[in-house]
Amino acid sequence: MFGHLSAPRRVVVTGMGIACPLGLGVEHVWKRMTAGESGLGAIQSFDVSQLPSKVAGQVPSGPKAEGKLDIAEWIPVKDVKKMDRFIQLALVAAEEAVTDAGWKPEDEAARCRTGVMIGSGIGGLPTIYEASVQIYEGKTRRLSPFFIPSALINLASGHVSIKYGLKGPNHSVVTACATGVHALGDAARLIALGDADVMVAGGAEAAVSEIGMAGFCASRALSTGFNDTPTKASRPWDKDRDGFVMGEGAGVLVLEEYEHAKKRGAKIYAEVIGYGMSGDAHHITAPTEDGDGAYRSMKAALASAGLTPDRVQYVNAHGTSTPMGDDIELSAVERLWGDAAKGLAMSSTKSAVGHLLGAAGAVEGIFSILAIRDGIAPPTLNLDSPSRESPIDRVANVAQERRIDVALSNSFGFGGTNASIVFRKAA
Amino acid sequence: MSDTAEKVKKIVVEHLGVDEAKVTPEASFIDDLGADSLDTVELVMAFEEAFGVEIPDDAAEKITTVKDAIDYIEKQKAA
Numbered sequence: 001m002f003g004h005l006s007a008p009r010r011v012v013v014t015g016m017g018i019a020c021p022l023g024l025g026v027e028h029v030w031k032r033m034t035a036g037e038s039g040l041g042a043i044q045s046f047d048v049s050q051l052p053s054k055v056a057g058q059v060p061s062g063p064k065a066e067g068k069l070d071i072a073e074w075i076p077v078k079d080v081k082k083m084d085r086f087i088q089l090a091l092v093a094a095e096e097a098v099t100d101a102g103w104k105p106e107d108e109a110a111r112c113r114t115g116v117m118i119g120s121g122i123g124g125l126p127t128i129y130e131a132s133v134q135i136y137e138g139k140t141r142r143l144s145p146f147f148i149p150s151a152l153i154n155l156a157s158g159h160v161s162i163k164y165g166l167k168g169p170n171h172s173v174v175t176a177c178a179t180g181v182h183a184l185g186d187a188a189r190l191i192a193l194g195d196a197d198v199m200v201a202g203g204a205e206a207a208v209s210e211i212g213m214a215g216f217c218a219s220r221a222l223s224t225g226f227n228d229t230p231t232k233a234s235r236p237w238d239k240d241r242d243g244f245v246m247g248e249g250a251g252v253l254v255l256e257e258y259e260h261a262k263k264r265g266a267k268i269y270a271e272v273i274g275y276g277m278s279g280d281a282h283h284i285t286a287p288t289e290d291g292d293g294a295y296r297s298m299k300a301a302l303a304s305a306g307l308t309p310d311r312v313q314y315v316n317a318h319g320t321s322t323p324m325g326d327d328i329e330l331s332a333v334e335r336l337w338g339d340a341a342k343g344l345a346m347s348s349t350k351s352a353v354g355h356l357l358g359a360a361g362a363v364e365g366i367f368s369i370l371a372i373r374d375g376i377a378p379p380t381l382n383l384d385s386p387s388r389e390s391p392i393d394r395v396a397n398v399a400q401e402r403r404i405d406v407a408l409s410n411s412f413g414f415g416g417t418n419a420s421i422v423f424r425k426a427a
Numbered sequence: 428m429s430d431t432a433e434k435v436k437k438i439v440v441e442h443l444g445v446d447e448a449k450v451t452p453e454a455s456f457i458d459d460l461g462a463d464s465l466d467t468v469e470l471v472m473a474f475e476e477a478f479g480v481e482i483p484d485d486a487a488e489k490i491t492t493v494k495d496a497i498d499y500i501e502k503q504k505a506a
Contacts, residue, residue, distance in 0.1 A: 078444030078466075142476070145468040 008192040012426065014266040015101025015254030016366050017093035017202075021057030021247050021353045023067035025096060030370050032352075033378050034399040038231035039353045040245055046210050053222035055230035056208045057247030057354030059089065082146040083159060084124030085206035089250035089359075090156035091163065094118070094200055101254035101266060103198055104164055111167045113197040116157040117187040118204060118252060119173030119180070121358030121413070124151030126209040156204050160252075168196040173358075176413030177318075179203045180251060180361020181421050185275035187255050188421075197260045202362035204250035213246060219285060222246065223321065234355075235382035236319035236348035237326050237394055244320040247354025251362030268426040270369045273406075274305025280416025287325055287412065291332030294318070294410065297418035298336055301408060305422045310340035312422070313402060314377050316368045316409040319348025320355050329410065330390055337392070345402055347395040351381035361411035365421060368407040372425050377402050431478070431504070432497050438473050439493060442466070452494040467491075474500060 021039025022029040032039075040057045048054040062068030071080055074092050083091075098104055105111045127150045131143055149155050154172035161170050169190055173183040180203035187201035207213075216222050223243040226233035234245040261268055278300065280293035287293060302309060315333060319326055326348075334341050349367045350356075356363055371377055376399050383396035393400070405425045412418045436450045445460050456462040456470065471487045474480070474496060480503040482490070490496050 076444050078442060082465075142472060144472075145465040149465075 002193060005194055009194065010258035011188040011191045011255050011272045012258050012261050013253050013269040013272065013369055013423070014256045014261050015097040015103065016269065016369065017096030017100060017252045018249070018363055018366055019059050019069060019089045019092045020249035020356065020363050021059060023060055024064065024069055024092065025067050026100070026366060026370070028067040030367070033349060033367065034376050036379050036381060036398060037352065038381055040230045040233060042227070042230050043208070048213070051213050052217050052224040053213060053243070054227040055223065055233045055245055056213070057245060058208055059249055081144070082150055083155065084127040084150045086120050086123060086204045086250070087150070087156045087159055089206055089248065090118050090204035090252065091159055093202065093204070093250035093252040094160045097252040097254050098164060098200060101256070103254060103256070103266070105166070111165050113168055114166045115168030115170060115190060115196040115199050116161045116166050117169070117171040117173065117183050117190070117199055117201045118156040118160060119175070119183040119358055120153045120156060120204050121174070121176045121179050122205065122207050122212065123153035125207050125212050127151040129209065129211040160200055166200065173203070175417045175419070176415060177355065177357050177360055178411040178413035178417045178419045179358035180363070180365065181409060181411040181419035182277070182361070184253060184255070184272070184362060184365050185277070185419060185421050188272040188275060191255055191257050197257045199255045200252060201255055202250065202252035203359040205357040205359040206248045207357060208246050208248045216246060221285070221322065232382050234321045234351045236317065236321045236351055236380055237330065237386050238383050239385045239387040241321045241323060241326065244322055244350070245354035247356040249353070249356045249359050249363060251359055251366050253362065253365060270372055270423040270426055272421065273424045274301040274307065274422030276300025276302070276304060276420045278418045280418070282416050285414050287328050287416070289328065291328040293416060293418045294329050294332040294412060295336055297420045298332065298408060298410065301420035301422050307406065307422070309337040310343070312406045312408050313343070313345065313404045314368065314371050314407040315344060315346040316364045316371070316407065317346050317348045318410040318412045319380070320350055321348070327388060330392070333392060334390060341391045345377040345393045345395055345400060347378055347380040349378050351379070351383070361409065361419065364409050364411070365423070368409045369423050372404045372407050372423060375401055375404055377404065429501070431501050434477060435474065435493060435497050435500065438477055439470065442470050442473055450493055452497070453492060455492050457491065478504065480504065
């Protein structure tokens with residue numbers, strides 16, 4: 001296997017697209033994020049009276065011109081009903097990413113060398129819920145023929161491939177909240193190993209629904225103490241944090257083989273230089289107390305990048321704002337960085353957009369790349385009183401100008417799955 | 428145009444997102460109106476719902492044009 005390669009090929013990022021609670025469009029979202037704005041709010045779109053957590057980050061509704069989402073501007077009416085919202089969000093982010101990259105392959109050979117790997121943590125949960133209700137009400141024969149393809153996770157990749165005629169590897173990742181990083185890392189590997197020259201990769205999630213909220217409430221994962229002050233609810237590392245805030249959205253990146261990008265004069269945002277994974281083998285929802293899984297995941301990512309920790313200036317943390325997880329990740333980073341922890345900036349952008357589950361790793365990958373591009377570490381909102389001190393600068397409340405050549409982004413998921421990815425400034 | 432024909436036309440326009448002018452009696456759902464096989468399944472379900480009729484699968488397979496749908500529904504309603 002892989003005997004056709006003398007060495008792995010270099011992989012760069014040439015396009016990015018985003019739909020998240022701060023809005024639509026990479027530049028629009030980034031401007032708001034670095035200004036310290038929050039995309040979280042009280043849930044209005046469905047009845048939350050029975051839910052202990054009533055806050056979330058939802059993609060704002062409105063015209064495209066205002067950086068908001070009106071799905072009719074993006075997808076033909078007759079197709080909207082064939083796809084759950086997570087697929088719709090994936091298509092919106094993918095359109096921005098492929099347009100940004102300027103890569104819509106015209107000939108068959110190029111189409112066959114361009115693939116898609118967009119994942120989701122849960123997929124079409126609201127669609128499954130509605131179908132279940134229909135069956136319960138005795139309307140089994142009335143089930144839409146689009147029910148299954150609307151709910152299936154890999155249909156995000158499917159729809160994107162159909163829309164742009166991308167005939168290369170068509171794959172999808174499902175690793176809960178680690179999905180986004182796994183999708184980017186695995187897609188980069190497909191390019192590095194020669195399976196494709198270009199991959200449209202990322203994650204999408206739209207589980208801010210009654211069933212999604214109720215499920216995470218039942219597992220006691222969500223913030224419940226900030227229903228009246230939603231923008232304060234996500235507060236990673238702060239002593240008053242009490243759970244994560246659900247978010248929805250999609251992040252899609254165009255990954256490309258370096259020579260391929262250079263030859264067509266593409267704009268190069270950053271290079272994907274490292275990727276690491278690990279499993280906790282411990283508990284279905286809780287990390288190990290010593291953060292061993294996170295530590296090994298980051299260590300593996302740095303090893304594959306061939307870098308020592310002191311070469312990394314920014315970490316985009318998993319940092320979900322849960323009482324347990326935040327400090328465990330912090331300890332793991334402190335342990336790995338050692339003396340270099342003093343010079344490190346680490347923030348959690350979930351403080352502004354919430355936890356986008358399967359899309360988190362993809363949108364946070366984009367934020368990490370923008371941190372490198374602009375030399376700005378985005379802030380951790382609501383970090384007013386850290387539950388413990390650390391030599392690491394967690395960029396409390398206000399963005400910081402910093403020299404950032406290399407950034408690492410973490411995502412950890414239920415089931416004890418961990419992934420870390422490393423980006424470097426384009427040479 | 429009969430009430431049935433008007434209603435069928437409206438459902439086709441809504442479900443397939445096509446121009447009203449294209450929905451002629453002779454128009455084929457798949458060849459002229461851009462539907463795929465799953466679209467036609469859904470369309471038949473919409474007819475059943477709107478007209479309160481049952482259209483079994485073997486009959487549904489024979490409904491390929493706008494006129495086929497109108498004729499079938501009118502026959503069912505008359506029966």
